[in-house]
Every structure is written in C-alpha cells, then in structure tokens.
Amino acid sequence: MLRSNSRPHWRLAAAGLAICAGVAAAGPALAASAAPVGRAMPAATAHGPTTFVVGDTAAVDGMNPYVGQTSLDFEVYGLIYDDLTDYGQLDYSAQPRLATSWSVSKNQLIWTYQIRHGVKWTDGVPLTAADVAYTFQRDIQPGSVEFSDNSAYVQNITSVKQTGPYTVVMTVSKPTPNMDKLIVPILPKHIWEHVSEKQVSTFANSNPVGSGAFIVTKFNINQSVELKANPNYWGGKPGISKLVFQNFTNPSAEAIALKNGSIDFAEGLTPALFNSLKGVPGVALNNAPSGNWDELAFNTGAQTVTNKPIGNGNPALRDLNVRLAISYALNRPQLVSKVLGGYGSPASTIIPPIYPQFHYTPPASATYNYDPQKAGQILTADGWKMGPGGVRVKNGKQLSLRLYWGSDSPTYNADAPFIQAWLSAIGIKVAVTAMSTSTLTQDIGNGQYDMFIWGWGVEPNPDFQLSVFTCAQRSAGSPPNYTPGWSDSFFCNKQYDTLYLAQKSLGGVARENVVKQMQQILYANEPYALLTYDNDPQAYRSDLFTGFAPQPDARNGLMLFQEVSWWSYRCLRPVGTSPSLTDHNIGCQHEIGAPVQTVAASAGSSISGPMIGGIAAAVVILGLAWLLLARRRSTTTADERE
C-alpha cells in the first residue's frame, strides 16, 4: 500500500532547517558587507583605541626575570623593570635610565653610579640605591641561579656598595668597559629579600613590582600577558593605556587577525604570510634587519674543556680544507631568495651588519662566494678524489656527513634540502635528519654530530657571542651525558681566547678593532659557515597607531622586539594624539609616522561580531529544539509502511 508517511514531515523539517540556516547566514552577510578589508573591528568588540595588541608565536613563560627563556619573556621584563642604562635608539650608546650619570675611577676598576631621584616602585615604595645594591649583590653570588642568568654582565664585579641614598659603587676585578651597559633588571629589595636562594628558581612573581613603563595586570598561561601603563613612570606616561601580548599557535591566524584589526602588530610572520598582507589598506609592512642569523655548524673536533676527545664526529671536518670547500659550495643568495623570501642577506661573520662598528666585512677576495668549481678543486687538491656514485673518496673512506637540525623551525626545514643538494653536487654525501631541539642539544654536547643548522641572535654587546667560540665553552663533565657549554663547534684557538680577554677590558675603537680581528680568525677557520642574516618582517596597523621609534635606523629599523631596547613601547600612541615628551623619551624624537593627523573614524558596523554569533547560535538551537520536540502524530503502522 502506498502511503507517503514521513515525506511531508521530512519536507517540513528540511524547510525549517533551511530557514534557520538562512537567517543565520543573512546576519553575517550584512555585517560583512559593511566592513571593508583591513577594517577596524566593530566598535562593540574593539579593544579600545588606546590598547595596543601585539601578536606573536612565542609565549611568555613567567614573570621571574631570573628564569625566563623565551624572547618574549625578555621583551616583557624590559617593560616592567628598568636597567641602569639603555642602549641608544640610533647608535646603541649608553643612555641614562635608572642611573642618571656614572663615572669610572682612573684605574678603571671602580664605577660610581648616581641613581635617579623620585622614582617609585609600582607599590608606592620609593626606589633608592639600596634596591640597586641589593640586586647586584644578589646577582654576583657565585653558583647562584641569579649569577648564571646575568653572568655575561656581572662576571667581573667583585663588590657592590651603597654609599649614599642615591649612589652605588661597584668594583671590578679588571677594566670592564661595558659596565655602562649592564642589562640587569633592578628588582625591589623589599619584595625579593623574602625570596630565598632555594626558592628563587620556582618563585612565580605573579604580581611583579617594578619601576618600568608598564605594569602587568594579567598573565594567562599559554594565552596572553596584559599590561597597563604605569601612570607614575618617571619617564612620563606612555601614549597607550593598555598593552597586550597575545600568543598564537600559528602565524596564519596572526596574519588574519592583523587584517581584521584584532591585533595591531604581528611578529613572527613567515615570508609568505608577510607578502599576503601587501596592499591591505591600513597595514604597514616593515622589513628590517635584525641581529639574528643562521649557520651551518661543523664538528671541528669535539673535546671537553680538559681536551679529552668525545663523540663520533667525522674526522674529515677537522680538516680546514673540507670546511672551506663546503662554504664555497653554498649558494647563500639563493637561500635568501628561496627560504627567506628575500627578507635577509647572505651572511659572513658572526657580528651582523646592524652593528656596523663591530661587524667585520671580509675583503672580496677572501669571501666565500658561491663557487662549486673552486670547492671541487679544493677537495681534489686535498686528496678527495671523485669516487663511485659521485661521492669523493680519500684513503678508502667516503666523504659522507650527517646533517641535523631542529624540526620545529620551518626555516631550517627549508634550508636542509638546499644544503644537501649543493654538497652532493661537489661529491659530499649528506644524510639529513630532523630532530627535536632537546635531542639536538644533547647530541651536540656529546659531540655526536657532524653538521647542523641553527641560529643565534646577537646583542649590541658582542661579548657573549664572542665567548661562544672560546675554549672554556666546550663541554665539561663525564659520560654518558656531558654538560654542554655554549660552544657547539668545539672551536679552540689560543690567539682567539687571548683576544677575547683583551676586548673585555677595552673600549671604543680599540675594542672594535680587536672584535673585528676575532671575527677574522673565525672567518678564516670556519667553525661555522654562516648562511644568512635574517630580517624580521613585521606588520602593523599604521592607520591606528603611530609613534614607532625604529632602531637603529629610521629608514630600516625594527619597530618592536628591538635588540635589548624598548623604545617604541614608550613612544607609541594612537593616531591623532600627540606625543608626551619627557627627559627620557629621547627616542620619540626619531619616531616615524605622522605626528598629528585627523582621527580616522573606525568603520565598524552597528551589528557586531559577537551579536551575530549569539543570534546565529540561538537560531540554530531553537531550530533543533523545534525539530526534536514538535509533537507530530504519525498515524502510520508497519503495515502501511511496507
């Protein structure tokens, strides 16, 4: 028997669903047509014109400056704490910060600092020389976590004394010119004297009390850090009232968020995403060189600090000719164009060109330009003859090397096949293996590698970067797992070490010359074959914010995430407001962007995003409920259904 039982009901249900879907879709369509690309968020959900949101793929670990490890940690510490001095915006020269002036004794061993008057901690307690003295005394305790965290700066300090309410005197064991650029956050004594040495590495410091331009209001693990402007900042109130660092798991969402106005600044974009933002109205792109570079590192003969050989590195790499040949075989310009998307430059020496006074440019005749023929000649002359399968052989051994890198970096992932291809073109067999960075660190420390790809970020003070290649930074300890130092090429050269100690006590041009000499030694010995100097492509909403203070160069400097500097944050302000200059905001005089503009009205629709979401959700739920609960009597029985 024919009886269309369920079909009318089915049709009704379908119609109901369609109506719901239609309404749900119509709402957003309305909102979408009102909002242009590169739009400002609808007013109801916008984060306010004086809130500046920075998106990054790095996250903040915590508020304890002694144990932070990510780049974002240090960015935040510099905003909530002050150092004694600053690196000048244009030339990295020492600028007053918490110390208004300083001087050194004739014998170069006694430094006197005058501390700024009238500074208050964010809990109202006045800041005095006692806090400075306390901080440094704590930091120079040998064997402490504080010391290891700050050792690059406090290594030579033997004593710290407060000699007046606003005067601190420090004594060093030997002349130390960079005592005027101590990047050591000054901490409040009345807070930290209650944190014992045992507790310090696990002290959360959740509501940090500092003297900096911003105050932390909220820290959501894995999500964001929210800061508010310090109204009593000694340098003048910042131009923005609220600052947010938002963590993204992937840069694609960041790029989308910038377009939508959910964030105002995007850091950590890939070249492709950076390019996708070109031409978006209201978004400015900044492609500035940074202090970061990538290298191909070699195992030049792993030994511990006691000169005991360790590991299983291929002995071929101990031969300078092999390393030079490899360096000649690398097509660095192609890495720049293919992997960095053009956002970088070929690299040579370890202090990058953004520090022109320290950077050493090798003469053209000595530069390792892309020359696979020359590379082949060097290897042949060295006794490596072409063998079967296109792999060179010497004394019966094939020239076969392992190449490692950390798999979580897309840049290194992309570099590896190029390097493999270029080396196999000159007869070197390369076995590639991606691994986790912790495994890689362990393998390096134990000398169980041949070559790897990694990178460094160099500070304005070249001391640390130079120290990486000293003999003392090689692994120490005993098997099975040696304690790694910072040396990951196990380079050890007496002359280099002597020069390193010398530059620690020099200043000015004398120091620059020594540093350049050291780079010359490294370049001649190639413990690393540097690959590329990386730019840091940054994008931001120039239609909403102005007052960025790029460093070091107004034309081509970093806006944020500057090398140990925080100029832009203090000078930043919404478009249409005027800067608040104080004695400290010297950097703001070099800001870019129009100082005064008619305020651009944010083009938001009256129907806001969340409202749409709420309406759509309600409609869908109501539709479901109707379908489920509507009582429809079906008068069919099994007979009729058949």
Next chain:
Amino acid sequence: MLEGALAAAQELRGEEAGAARGGAGLARSLTIKIVSAIVTLFFVLVFNFFLFRVLPADPARNLARGTALTASQMAAVNRTYGLGLPLPQQFWNYLVQTLHWNLGISFEYHIGVSRVIGSALWPTILLVGSSTVFSTIIGVWTGIRGGWHRGSRFDKTSTAINNTLYAMPDFWLGMVLLIVFASKWFIFPEGGMHSFGGGGTGLAGINDLLWHLTLPCIVLTLVYLAEYSLVMRSSLIDEIGSDYLLTARAKGLRDAMVRRRHAVPNALLPSITLIMLNLGFVISGAITTETVFSWPGLGLLSYNALNFPDYPVLEGAFLLFSAAVIAANLIADLLLTVLDPRVRQA
C-alpha cells in the same frame, strides 16, 4: 575505531548478561568494575612515571648552561624539580605527591603543574562539553531517523554526509572554516578564547566567549556526530530485526510508538557506550582543533609542553587524559549495568 567501539560495546553487553546470569549480584559486579578501574589507573601511574623518567630531563643544565656551576649546585637545582634522587625514592615521592594532587613543578613556567593544568582545564571542558552535547543530540537524532527509514532519501543523504565527515581530518575542516569565516569574511574570530585586550565582563563577556567558541565547537561537533550517527543507525537496524518488535508491530502499535518506546531505548545502549568511551578520548583528541584556533585548552598545553620540553606538565596532562578515559569507561560500564534490562532481571 567505529567498528572496534561497536564490537566492544556489544561485547560488554554480552559480558554483562553472562556475569549476571552467573548469579553475581549487581553490587558485586559494580564493585569489581570500580576496583578494576583503580587497578588500571595504578598501572597508568607507573607507566607515566617511567615514560617520563626515561626521557632526558635536566632543567638545571638549561638554567646553568655555559657557567661554572658545580655538579652539586646543579644537583641542588634539579632536586627542586624532584630529580636527582634514587629512582625508588622518586617513585614513592611521585605516588604520594600525586595522591595529594601535587604534580611537581613545571620546567617552563616554574610554578606548580597542577596550577598550570588547572588554568587550561576549563577551556577544554567548555569546548569538549558543548561539542559533545551538540554532536550527541544531532548524531543520535539523525541516526534514529536514518535507521528507522532505512533506504529513504534522508537516510541516503545523511549516510553520505556522515561518511564524508568521518573521513575528514578535523584540523582541515577547522582550517577551511577559519579561512572562510575569519579571513574571507570576518564573521568569527581568528582564534583565542576572548577578544584580545579583554572581551568585557558580564553578559558582554559571555557573548564574547560564545563568539570565540562557535567555530571550534562546530568543528568538533561535526567530527564526532558522524560517528554517533552511524553507530546509532547500525544498532537501531540491528534492533529492528528483533522478535519483540515484530510482535509489537503485529499488535498494530503505531510506528512512532514502536520506535520511541521499544526500539530506540534498546538501540541506545551501544550508542551511549560509544559516546562515553569517546568522551575520554575527545579531551586529548581536541589537540588539533585547539591548535588551529589557538584555543588555550589541555591539548594545546600538552603540545606546547612537548616542544619545550616540559616533562612535569606532560606527565600531569597525560595522567589527566588517562584518568578521564578510565572514568568515562567506568561510567559507561556502570550505566550499562544499570540500564540493561537483561542484567537487572537476573
């Protein structure tokens, strides 16, 4: 996975009936189940402990790298993280501390692991809970409708859609939705749980939260409703062939009555079992969805912890995931014991 779960569910039913017929009382079988769950949990604890002790972990080296800390000084730092002691003592400390919900100290955040996990727990519960509610309701409903009217256009369409959804990688669906609804048209946000810089408080805050929840919830819902729908449909079809339904129909009972009062409740059992079994896994399976939408839940936390690597947090999260699955299994078992009429009658 679907077939395995279905078989497991039916096996459970068989075991239940068997055990009940064997004369064991309801209370006894319940006790056995609870005890066995606790035993499993203990094994998980042991496994957890050894898994993360086998992996290399030396936070002191990270903190002290490059400076001349002596071995004893590094050992002191390591001890604050519970390392460096003899293994049996570490294990004992681990057991005692875990019972007190002290899961150690995070290598990355330097605060208690329970605090770190606690901050990520609510977002996951919210996401998983809401998507489970929707996927259950929609999945079971479409499964019932499809199964009852087997071969109809609704059934064919719904089965086709379900098969497609089931074959779809969930993060791919998430990415597509993200691009369409956050990039091409700015209807839903690009990620996160609240609008950056604060989404407001009170009603506005809740609205903001819902707005952020929509896309990830849709993705998880679609992914799981396919499975529930297919299983519900299968088990209903199985039921339809039963004798007692034939009797009911022969008596002239209305279709809807037969369906609602007889077929569905019995067919629901495997579905409920499956849903409960799945619940435990969804919590950890939401990792990819949380990654796509930057949703700060447990999945994302464990993924970030893995990259660091932050072993105490990983250990804690692992424990929580396993405990969730054990608890879900136990509840499914208990529900089955209580609901299955064959067991009750015995």
Next chain:
Amino acid sequence: MSVQTETATGIPPISSGRQIAWERRRRAMAKFWQEYRKDRDGMTGLVVLVLMIAVALAAPLLASSRGLNPTLATYPVNAAPGWHYPLGTDSDGRSVLTELIWGSRISLLIGFAATLLSMVIGAVIGIVAGHFGTLNSWFGRQTDNVLMRFTDWFLVVPFLPLAIVLARTLGPSLHVIIIVIGITSWPGTARIIRAQALAVETRPYLERARALGAGHWHQMSKHVLPNVMPLLLANTILTVAGTILSETTLSFLGLGDPTRASWGEMLNGAFNNGVGTGNSLWLIAPGVAIIVVVMAFTLVGHALEAVLNPKLRER
C-alpha cells in the same frame, strides 16, 4: 600419485586433499566476489582504491620526481593554477599536483605498514587470548585475563598524547611514525579478533582437533586463524583508513618527516605558508585526497564485513 579417470557420471575424480581444499577456497572466493559485486558502495570504493594505488605506483610516470626537489623548483611561489602546474604551486615553487601524486605513496605506505604492524600484534594477542580463554584451565583463563587487561590498559592510554611523546623522543622520521601508529592502534583489532576467536573455538571441528591431540599452535594457526582471517581482513581495511588519518594528524603537528612530502606534510606547509596567498588549492587538494581515500577504504571495509557477516548485509 593419483590416477585420473573419467567416471560414468562425469563427476571430476577425487584428487589430493590439498586440491580439494583449494577447489573449495576457489569456489568460496568466487561466491564471495559475486556477493561483493552486488554492493554498489563497496564497488565504488574498490574502484577508487584501485585507482589510488595505481596512481601511487605509477607516480614516476605521472610526474617527475625532480618536481619534489625544492632546490630545483622554478615556478613562481604560491601561484594560482597554470599550464605547468594545474593545481598551483606551494611556497617553494613546487607544483602541488606533483606533490599530491608522490605524496600518495608516502601516505599509503605509512597507512599499510602501520596497519600491518597493528594487525599482526592485534591478531596474535586476540587469537591467543581467545584460544586460551576457552580452555577449561586456570592457566588459560588467566592468560586471557592478563592479555585483555593489557589490551584494556592500552585502550585507555590516549592515542594522540602517546604518539606525540613517542614521535618527539624517537625523532621525526618515516619508520618512527609507522611504529608509533602501529603500536597504538592494535587494541581495537585485538578485541574484535578475540570475540571472533571465542566464537570459532566453540565449533565442533575444533573439539575434534583437540580430541585428536592437536597442539595449541596447530589449533590456532590451522583452525582459528583461517576462520578469523576474513574478519581480520575487513578490520584491516578499516584500520588503514584510521592510520592514514593518524599520519595526517601527526604530520600536521610537525612530528612527521619534513623531508618527505606526504599529504599531512602538505597540509602542514599550507597551514603555515599558504593561508591568504594566491593558492588555496595547496590546502584544499590534499584534504580532498585524504577524504576520498579514507572514504574508499571505509566503503570497501564495510562491504567486506557485510559479505562476511550476512546479518550486517541488511545495512
């Protein structure tokens, strides 16, 4: 040696025992194929599957492997479809279609290999547990118990976190992924096989075998295994679908081998470098490919099950 003579009735003469068995199997397979052909969904799935495998095997003929080498890529990056690259290019300038074709090899390889591993482990445990479980001995019941507890425990450990930890520790390479997926997927198989083995164990010919003095090994390999095999096969096909999805997930999370372009790696790359650029096919194409392949496996698996288990055929 047998003597072949035509008998009066035209019935083929009795040959060796082995020939009887093969004849029986051949007829069973023919009947099986007849039944299978009736299932339209199953046939569709089978056709798609055969096509996919053909593409994977014929990859060198369809697209030059040089196209995978980023150092040789010359096409514009993130480009919309063009003559030489019908699906556009990725951020290295490689043709998405080439990657898709060669990626099928990796994805299918991992799928099959991981499933094989999982199937072997699951079948062994399932058969042993089922066989010993039906013995009327304390030892037998305890073996079954212990194996099932072990399986249960493995089921409880959530797949993704365990896989992530293992992959991180052992390193991102092809064989690690295979091992990781293989040793986390076997519990489902084990349970099903055990249930089936239990059913098989009660059949009369097994009792007869035992009475004749057959050892455990003989019983399990010559009697239980062949009867469990069809269900195992169906379950295997379905598991492959799952392992392909698992590999995709692990690669997406960055745990796959970055030097091999599987579909999961393509999605990983598209996610990080393709969003908002000129080529959305880089994201869409691998996803669609995965959906098609997984659906094909699922349809074939369900059809197999339906043929083997008449009760399921109604679905």
